[in-house]
Every structure is written in structure tokens, then in C-alpha cells.
Amino acid sequence: MSVTSLLNRFKSASANPTPSESLALSQLAPSILNLTITDSPEQWALYESLLLSTLRTGDDTSARLILQRLSDRFGNDNARIMALQGIYDEATATNNAQLEEVLKNYGDVLKDDPTNIPVAKRRITLLHHLSKKSEAISALATLVDLNPTDAESWSQLAQYYFELSMYSQAIFSLEEVLLILPNAYNIHARLGEINYVAAEAIGNSAGKEVVEKLEASLKWYLRSVELCDGYLRGYYGIKTVTAKLLESKISASHRTIPEEKVNKLNSAATVQLHDIVTGSEKGKKGFAGYDLAEVAAAKELLETTP
Amino acid sequence: MCPSGPIFSGFEIVLDYYVLRVVQSPASIYGQRHTKLHNDEPPNAYNLHRLRFNLPPFFLPRLPILPPPTMAQVVGQQILRDPALFYWILFPITIVMILTGVLRHYATLLLQSAPKPLEAKAIREQKNYLHGINLRTNANQIPLSSFTSRKNYLVQAFQAGNFLKDPDAKNKPPANPMSDPNGMDAMMNMMKGNMMMIVPQTVIMGWINAFFSGFVIMKLPFPLTIRFKSMLQSGVMTRDMDVRWVSSLSWYFLCLFGLRPVFTFILGNDNAADQTMAQVQQMNPQANTQQLFGPGQDPAKMYLAEAENLEVMVQHEFVLDGIEDRILARI
């Protein structure tokens, strides 16, 4: 197999691969490592992806070899290589004491060079993993102060805030992402999700505030499907939010979107979801690439609320 | 130069009489094939050429000597050339041009020095400036209240100079770009790029002029105006020859402009080069913080200007307004 076809296999895997998926990918290690090194960008990208897969499945010897080749090529003091080395150390650590050691290493590196962004990011994820959530958030806040145009940092920050139920801060962070990437439909849908969760979290469930949040959520979802026609999460969200808005206990007086429109949107989303679920199950053309877990969830939603 | 032959004042005359034997159009009594013509050729014509070029005899055009043309006979000129011209001039030039292109491509890659990593304060200065620009261009993506609070914060911070690398330097004149090491770096890169273009071109043009000047090698399939004569027939000083007959230098120019598709096939589109760059930059993430503030620009002033731009923004049209109607209209 050529480098490109191998790389495409890695690219087509989902962002959060299942164990069996990871195993299949990491079993490609011998064939990838036996290819002659052509020093093409694709090959190094392939090496990086393979490194992560082998670490997920515990193939530490292959991971070590990959890391060795990468650092032979790009040098040990390369910021990215340092971060990859860190990932290796984190993955091979067996107890928390070793992880603390890795954390200390990161701290030392950053003391020498505070602009080493990859290592700074590794340190933040490790802090978060070690349940030092507030420290992770403050470190991330320094990072976005250093570089407020990095979408990855902002969305990670949003995730951390969301986990702590600090919804308005999470929304703020995601809005920053939209300022950088105005066409990111997944971020729009995420904003819809967070608004929806925030509405759920408010205790009295029929107040003005709740309706406002739900409507905001609906609008974000709508924008996400406006930007991407077949976005499953967007339609799923529309269906859920409209169903919530149509519940009888929400008084019509607080609404800005009339009930009739909400109804129409609900049925439209149902139709779209139905199309996607059947299309994906039958493997129709144009319905490839959906996450199977998401399709299953959509199917379940369709079955419970016809 | 030619001890036994007649003495000529210049090479041009040789050409006029012996290289470009102009055959009048219908009266080509010799037929079309050069080999045949060669049999009738007086041996004298050879010697002149041999003296000038120490190349194998098949290189030389073997055509009969004909009287020089007069003005009236220009229409329908036909010049019979030796096919050796193609093997010894056309192909060498083409191959050299292609190889130079490939060489230039890789030399550019090699000479590309990675930009110096910036220190934290410089990154902060640049990225926060970009943040302001992003807010201004994508303001409509976020609700009005979010926009206003961000705007107020940034305008205040920009005006106070909170993000400046050294706030004390606010009122000083900008440093001389020649003395600024970063500026020098940028200029060096620019110069390298220019050198990569200029040097090979001069060398090849000189090479062509030294080796192949004075030959008519081909006929263009389309007519040109007389203005091109001096350029396309450089080295061939015949007054009456049709502009469509061109010398080796014109083939060089054609190659210069027309070889782009060939390069895209050999070097796999510019894309390949771009991607290598992307990879190199990916490997050192600081490298791609491009020089936002060019040498000689005052960041403090740019921040103030950006603050003003943000302040005067009045129109805000949230992209989510009326989205339900748009979606319903689409379904």
C-alpha cells in the first residue's frame, strides 16, 4: 500500500476511534514502518497518526521506533517532537507519580521557552487529566491571552468550562472560535447544545429565561444546518429543541418564534433525520461518512418521538 | 579566425549569405529535401562554417548558395533548414530550461530559511492585533451584546497599548529597518527569492547568446508585427526576412513563458511545494507567525488605528436574525 492510501485510512477513521478501530489502525504499523522513508510530508503525517494509534493500543515498541525516527528527522528540540515525546511518556506512565514527573518536565520546558505551544497544550491536558481543573483553565487562559486567534485553545477552554457547568463562559469561548472560523458549522451546533443544556439547568422550567435560551439554541442549530445541508447533529438538535418548545407548559407569551413555525421546523427536521438514517443504513450514495453512533442515536430519537 | 578563407567584417554577413539561404517561394527547383540539395552544394560553403564552429559536420546547414533577396521577394519566403538545428539548438535549450526550472524549485526550498521564532511578547502583540481584525470582520457572527462587550474591551485595551511589546517605545520613531535584525531577515529572504529568478535567467540568456546566436531555427506558426523583429531575430541582421522566422533566443522566451504546464507535471503542481512548506511550518509552529508588522511600521500606531476602526463600527446584523424563515423557505 502506498503512503497516500494508508494516510487516507487514518483520515477516514473517526476522531474518537473505538478500541477495535484503533487496533486495526495500529496493526498497520509493520507495513508502514517497512516503507522506505521518502521524507515526504505525507509520510511524516502518517507517522504521527500511527504513533497515536500504537499508543492507544499499547504497542509501545512500535511507538518508540516511530518517535525515534521522527526525532532523528526533526531534532529533539523541535516543539512538536517534544510534545509527541510527552504524549509517549504520558501513555507509558503507569501511576500518578510518573505522570507528575512528566508534568514537572513540561513545566521545566516551558520555563525555558514559554512560546512552546505544543508542550503548553500537553501540559494543560495533563493538568486536566490529573483533576487539577482550575489550574488547567487558568493555564489555558494565559495561552489564549498569548494567542487569542487559536481556535483549538478556545474550543478546549469552552469544553472545560462546560464540564464545570459554567455555561456563559463556555458560550463566550465558542463565540471566539466563531470570530476565527465563521463557517465552522460544528461550533454552531455546539453552541446550540450548550444553550440547550443551560436552559435545562435552569430550575423553573417555564420562565422567560428558559424560552430565550431554547430559542437561541434553536437558532444556532438552524445556522449549522444552513451552513451544512446534511449535518446530522444539527437536525437532531432542531428536533429535540422544537419538541421542548412545543411542550405545553411553556407559555406562548414569552416566545418570539411563533408556534406554527416551530411545528414546521420540527417536522422538517424529522423528515431530514429520517432520510439520513435510512440513507446511511442502506448505504446510499451521498450518505457515506456518518458516525454510526450518531446515526443510531438519531434512529432511537425517531422511534421514541415519532 | 579563418586564415584561408575570405575575411569577413562580421558574423552577420556570413549568415546573410550562407546560413539563411532564402529560396524564393514557387521557384524551389531543388525540391524540399535538404539532403538532395546538399549534393549540388559548392564545397566552399562548408569551410566558412567549419571555421566558425568546431561541431560535427551534420550540425551545419547544407543549403545552396543563393543570391541575397531583394525587397520585392519578401512575400512567401521559405527557408530550408537542416534538421540538425533541432537536435543541437532546440532540444538543448528546452532541456536546459526544464532542468533549470526543477533546480530552481529545489534550490528555493533549500534556501528558504525558517523565520526566526518570536518571543512571547512579540507573539502576543501580533496575535492580539489579529484578534481585533477578526472581531471587526466577523462581527455579525455573534450576538450584538457579545460584540459590544468585546468591542469595548478591545478598544480600551488597544488605546491603552496593553498588548504592545514595549509600551515605553510608543512615542519613539520606528527603528531603521536596516538596523533591525528582523527586517534584515525579511529582506534577505526577499533577495534570495529574486536571486533565484534573476541568476539562472541571466546565465541562460548569456549562454544562448554565446553559443547559438545568429541562427534562424524555426518559423512561428503565427504572424507578428515588425516591432518584434529586433527582439525575435536578434543576432540575425537580415532586413527583409519575415518576422515569423525566429532565432534561438525567441525559443528561450517561449520556453520561459510556456513551460509552466510542464513544471506542474514534473513537480506535481505548485501544490507539492506548498505542502512541503506547510509541513515544515507545522513542525515548528512558531515559524508560521508571519511578520504581521513589517519592518519600519509602528505597532502602537497600528493599534490605535484598529481601535478607531472598531469604534466607528455601528452596523451590526446578527447572522441568526430571521434564520427560521430562511430555513423554512429553503425546505
Place this chain on the structure above:
Amino acid sequence: MNAEERDLFLNPIVPENLIANSKTISDLHSLSSSLLGIAAGILGLESYTGFLFYLLGTLFVSTLIVTFVMGGKPEVYSRGGWKDVIAADVTGGVMGFVLTWTLFFGLVRV
């Protein structure tokens, strides 16, 4: 905000995709124009007939691109629709065409 700006803003065009598409089109064009040049040279076309041949040839290639590569829906792939395809075609490949045309004209005919 006028109507066009508004439309662009609601249905944004992603620059990366636009660049990738135009690159694909220009690759096809440079290949086809070089081949057209070879054909014109071998056929021995001169002056206007040669350029006319190029024009007709590129129009034909553009039609092929629009119908097969773009699946008959050019407005999905480039903002200007089929006009963009033809404009890129006619302007982009001329030099390549002239080069191969001249070369093969010289090799075969003269």
C-alpha cells in the same frame, strides 16, 4: 449591506475549497492546451486558424469539464458557474499552447 454582500455572508464561500477547485480546473486546462498545441502543430495550422482551433478546443474541453468533472452543476463548484471555467481555460493555457504549437509546427511542417 446590499443584497449580494448579504447573500455571500449567509451562504459563505470557503476559500480553501475555491482554491482547490480552481487548481483542479487549471491542471486540466494546462494539460489539454498543451495537447491542443501538439495537435495544431501536427495539423500545420497557421495564424488565425491555429488560434481558432485553440478557442474551439478549449471550449470543448470546458464543456467536458462542466458535464463530467462537475457533474453538470458548475455553480456548486465555482461562484461564477461555467463562465469561470471557460475564462480560466482560455486565459490560462495560451502560453502552453503556443509553445507546443510552435515546437510541433517546426518539427513537422517547416
